Amino acid sequence: MTSEIWTPLKLITWATDYFAGKGVDTPRLDAEILLSHALNCPRIALYTQFEKPLTPFELAAFKALVQRRAAREPVAYITGKKAFWEKEFFVGPEVLIPRPETECLVECALELLPQDGPPKKVLELGAGSGALVLSIACERPLHKYTATDLCAKALDMARKNAANLGLTGIVFAQGDWFDALDQGQLFDIILANPPYIESKMLPALEPEIREYEPVGALDGGEKGLDDLARIIAAAPDYLAPGGVLILEIGSDQGQAVKGLAGKKPGCWKDCSILQDYAGRDRIARLS
Numbered sequence: 387m388t389s390e391i392w393t394p395l396k397l398i399t400w401a402t403d404y405f406a407g408k409g410v411d412t413p414r415l416d417a418e419i420l421l422s423h424a425l426n427c428p429r430i431a432l433y434t435q436f437e438k439p440l441t442p443f444e445l446a447a448f449k450a451l452v453q454r455r456a457a458r459e460p461v462a463y464i465t466g467k468k469a470f471w472e473k474e475f476f477v478g479p480e481v482l483i484p485r486p487e488t489e490c491l492v493e494c495a496l497e498l499l500p501q502d503g504p505p506k507k508v509l510e511l512g513a514g515s516g517a518l519v520l521s522i523a524c525e526r527p528l529h530k531y532t533a534t535d536l537c538a539k540a541l542d543m544a545r546k547n548a549a550n551l552g553l554t555g556i557v558f559a560q561g562d563w564f565d566a567l568d569q570g571q572l573f574d575i576i577l578a579n580p581p582y583i584e585s586k587m588l589p590a591l592e593p594e595i596r597e598y599e600p601v602g603a604l605d606g607g608e609k610g611l612d613d614l615a616r617i618i619a620a621a622p623d624y625l626a627p628g629g630v631l632i633l634e635i636g637s638d639q640g641q642a643v644k645g646l647a648g649k650k651p652g653c654w655k656d657c658s659i660l661q662d663y664a665g666r667d668r669i670a671r672l673s
Contacts, residue, residue, distance in 0.1 A: 391439050392439065392440050392445055393436060393437050393438060393439055393440070394421060394425075394432045394435055394436050394437075394438065394440070395436040395437065397417070397421055397440070397445075397448060398414070398417045398418055398421060398432070401413070401416075401417035401420070401421070401448075401452050402414045402417045404452065404456065405417060405452075405455065405456065408456045408458070409458075410455065410456075410458070411592075416455055416461050417452075418432060419461055419465065420448065420451040420452065420455060420461065420464065420465070421448055423451065423464070423465045424444060424447040424448040424451055425440075425444060425448075451464055458592075458593035458594050458597065458598075459594070459598055460483055460594045460595075460598055460599070462477050462483045463477065463478060463479055463483070463598060466478060468483055468484055468515075468517075470484040470488075470489065470517040470521060471489055471492055471517070471521035471524075473517075473520075473521060473524065473551065475515050475516070475517045475520075475547050476515065476543060476546050476547055476550065477515050477543070478539075478543060479598060479599070479600065480537055480539040480540050480543060480600065481514040481515040481537075481540045481543050481600070481603070482514050482515075482579075482599055482600060482603040482604070483599060484514075484515060484517040484518070486663070487634070487662045487663070487664075487668055488517070488518060488579055488634060489521075490634075490660065490662050490663070490668050490669050491518055491577055491579065491632055491634055491669060492518060492521050492522055492525075494632050494660065494669055494671060495508070495522050495575055495577060495632060496522065496525055496526065498574075498575055498630055499522070499525075499526040499529055499575070500526075500528075501526065501528070502528065503528075505528050505529045505530050506529045506530070506574035506575065507529070507530045507531075507532070507572070507573045507574050507575075507626070508522065508523075508529055508530065508531050508532070508573060508574065508575045508576075508577070509531075509532045509533075509534070509567075509573040509575070509576045509577065509624070510531075510532070510533045510534070510576075510577045510578065511534055511563050511564070511576065511577070511578040511580070511617065512534070512535055512536070512563070512578055512579065512580055512603070513533035513534060513535050513540070513541070513544050513558075514535060514540050514543070514544070514579075514603065515540070515543050515544060515547055516533055516543070516544030516545075516547045516548060516556075517547070518577060518579065519531055519533045519544075519556070519577065520533075520544070520547055520548055520551055520553060520556070522577075523548075523551075523553050523556065524551060524553065527553075530555070530557075531555075531556050531557070532556070532557040532558075532559065532567075532571075532573070533556060533557070533558050533559075534558075534559045534560070534561055534563070534566035534567065535558075535560065535566075536560065536561065536562050536563075536566075536602070537560075537600075537602075538560055541558050541560055544558060545558055563578075563613070563616060563617060563620065564617075564620050564621075564623075564624055567624065571624060572624060572625065572626040572629070573624055573625060573626060573629060574625075574626050574628070574629050574630070575629065575630050575631075575632065576617075576621055576624060576625060576629070576630075576631045576632070577632050577633075578617055578631075578632075578633050578634070579633075579634040580606070580613035580614055580617060580633065580634075581602065581603055581604050581605050581606040581607075581610075581612075581613050582606040582610045582611070582613070582614060582634070582635055582636045582639060583604050583605060583606050583610055583636070584606065584607075584608065584609060584610040585605050585606075585607060585608055585610075586608075587610075588601070588604065588605060591604075606636075609642070610636055610639065611639065611642055611643075611646065614633060614635065614639070614643060614646060614670075615646050617631070617633065618631070618633075618643070618646045618647055618650065618654075618672065619646075619649070619650060621672070622650065622653040622654070628673075629673070630671060630672065630673045631670075631671070631672040631673070632669060632670070632671050632672075633669070633670045633671075633672070634668060634669060635659075635667060635668065635669070635670050636667075637662075637666035637667050637668065638667070639667065640659035640667040640670070643657065643659070643670045644657045644659070644670075647670075647672055654672050654673070655673060656671075656672065656673050657670060657671070657672045658670070658671045658672075659671075
């Protein structure tokens with residue numbers, strides 16, 4: 387590669403073809419993102435410098451990134467960041483990469499949180515990078531936020547993201563779902579994107595997910611409902627009067643989640659299933 391003169395345009399074309407041959411879903415986009423990362427410039431700058439030759443150092447840096455992506459390592463882990471809710475979050479192998487469909491959880495929570503008035507208490511269970519709860523906090527800074535996770539490294543990542551966004555006063559606690567909380571704590575809104583993939587389906591996932599993302603954030607047990615069931619059963623003890631539980635669920639789990647809510651008679655008056663941008667079941671809202 388280094389014996390030729392390589393420009394951004396030539397490199398993007400080469401990397402796009404190479405990624406396509408490796409089965410990468412978005413070869414052109416990934417090539418552009420990785421090249422802009424290697425050159426430490428915005429993607430738009432690649433279009434204004436298409437014919438500018440790269441230095442040997444820049445070529446070597448880009449080649450190393452291409453090799454990682456060809457091995458199906460997610461772009462977000464390679465660059466160490468991921469866009470979510472029009473913000474950028476630090477991510478790493480210790481946390482699940484934020485998905486666009488999870489923005490539906492943000493929208494649902496924002497509908498329940500006023501711009502003014504008495505502050506409400508919001509809890510995210512299994513916060514990972516913090517993308518969900520921190521996005522909400524940016525939009526509704528008046529309210530009080532707590533984020534929990536079982537993984538200490540994930541909480542460190544969430545704290546880093548909070549600091550990067552200039553958010554202060556977020557409470558972080560380590561523990562397994564509600565075990566991270568002190569007894570008697572009550573919240574107006576509880577959010578979670580728990581593992582909900584059936585164990586038997588994990589081997590069929592894309593290599594980017596199966597081989598790199600934390601399995602504990604994906605594996606929901608035999609029917610994908612283990613953690614959803616735990617949260618739905620325990621949440622009433624941590625919700626203030628009139629409180630709401632909002633969960634991300636699998637596209638085929640709406641009726642099963644309603645069944646889980648029905649196992650707690652007198653605790654849940656309503657369990658609504660909301661759809662994502664593609665019209666698939668994605669959010670369970672319990673109250």
